[in-house]
Amino acid sequence: MADVRVLVIRAAGINCDEEVMHAWRLAGASPSLVHVNTLAGKPAMLDDYSILTIPGGFSYGDDIAAGAILARRLQDDLAARLRAFVNGGGGILGICNGFQVLVKMGLLPGGEFGRDKVTVTFNASAKFEARWVRLQVCTACCPYLQEGNVLEMPVEHAEGKVVTADDTVTDKLLGTGRVALRYVDDDGRHDVYPANPNGSTAGIAGLCDSTGRVFGLMPHPDRHFDHTQHPHWTRRNNPTRPPDGLTVFQNAVRFWSS
Numbered sequence: 001m002a003d004v005r006v007l008v009i010r011a012a013g014i015n016c017d018e019e020v021m022h023a024w025r026l027a028g029a030s031p032s033l034v035h036v037n038t039l040a041g042k043p044a045m046l047d048d049y050s051i052l053t054i055p056g057g058f059s060y061g062d063d064i065a066a067g068a069i070l071a072r073r074l075q076d077d078l079a080a081r082l083r084a085f086v087n088g089g090g091g092i093l094g095i096c097n098g099f100q101v102l103v104k105m106g107l108l109p110g111g112e113f114g115r116d117k118v119t120v121t122f123n124a125s126a127k128f129e130a131r132w133v134r135l136q137v138c139t140a141c142c143p144y145l146q147e148g149n150v151l152e153m154p155v156e157h158a159e160g161k162v163v164t165a166d167d168t169v170t171d172k173l174l175g176t177g178r179v180a181l182r183y184v185d186d187d188g189r190h191d192v193y194p195a196n197p198n199g200s201t202a203g204i205a206g207l208c209d210s211t212g213r214v215f216g217l218m219p220h221p222d223r224h225f226d227h228t229q230h231p232h233w234t235r236r237n238n239p240t241r242p243p244d245g246l247t248v249f250q251n252a253v254r255f256w257s258s
Helices: 017-026 036-041 043-048 068-087 097-104 168-175 244-257
Strands: 005-010 031-036 052-053 089-097 118-121 129-137 150-157 161-164 177-183 204-208 214-217
Touching: 005 017, 005 043, 017 031, 017 244, 031 089, 036 043, 036 068, 036 177, 052 068, 068 097, 068 214, 089 168, 089 177, 089 244, 097 118, 097 129, 097 204, 097 214, 097 244, 118 150, 150 244, 161 168, 161 204
Parallel strands: 005 031, 005 052, 052 089, 089 214
Antiparallel strands: 118 161, 129 150, 129 177, 177 204, 204 214
16 A cells, blocks of 8 residues: 555644544554644645645634635635645545635635635634534545445534525535535434534535535544544444544555545
8 A cells, every 4th residue: 555645734723634634544554744834935845745634623713704814815725726726636634723724715616606605704603613423425426435324423613504596506605515514313303503503504514526526524533533523422332443533544545545
C-alpha cells in the first residue's frame, strides 16, 4: 500500500487539528501539521501530499461569519493552486469550520453553483448545537464515503445551517450527487429537529464537488475514531466494524493508496 501523505493546516482559532492528525494516523496516513502562513508562502509543498485537510474550530474567532476570514485568505493566496491540486488528483477535506471555509471560498459545491448559490449560516434554533446525529450517505462519487451507509458522529456548531438560493439549486445539488450526507432521524426524515440540528435545507450535512474529492461536512468524524466515544458504545459496539468517524479517514486512505 502506497504511503498517503496528508497536509493538515492550522490557523488562529482552529482547535481540532490534533484530533484530525490522530485520526489520520489511525487510518494509516502520514499527516503533517502546517500553519496556513507557511502554506501561503510555499504553495508548492502541496505537490508532496495527496490530501489537504482543514480542521474544525473557530478560525480567526469566526469574526464577520464562521470561516469567512480563512476562506478569504485561501481565496486570495491559494485559490488557483488549490484548484490545480484537485485537478491533479488531490483531495480536500473540510470538517465543521473547514466545511464553512470550503463553501465560502467556492470550492464547495463548486463549479457552476458559485459562492452566491449555497452558504452556511446561523442555526435555525438560534443557539449552539452540540449533539450526536445520524447521517445518511447519499452519493456514490465521494471516496471518503460508502454509499448507503448510515453514520453517527457529533456536531458542535452555531453556524451549520446549509442554505441554498432556491429549490432549483437544492434539486440540482441532490440530482448531481453533490449532497454527500444528509441528517436523518430513525424514520428517515431529514427536516425534523433535533435530528436535523441546524435546520439545513433538505437536511444537508455535507457536500462534495463534481470529482467527489473535495468533501466537507459539519459533523466531526475526528470525534468518533474510537468506539468508546459514542454515548451508547456499550450497546452498539461491534468489534468487526470501525467507529463511524474513522471510516471517513480509512476510506480516503484506501482510495489514495490504490
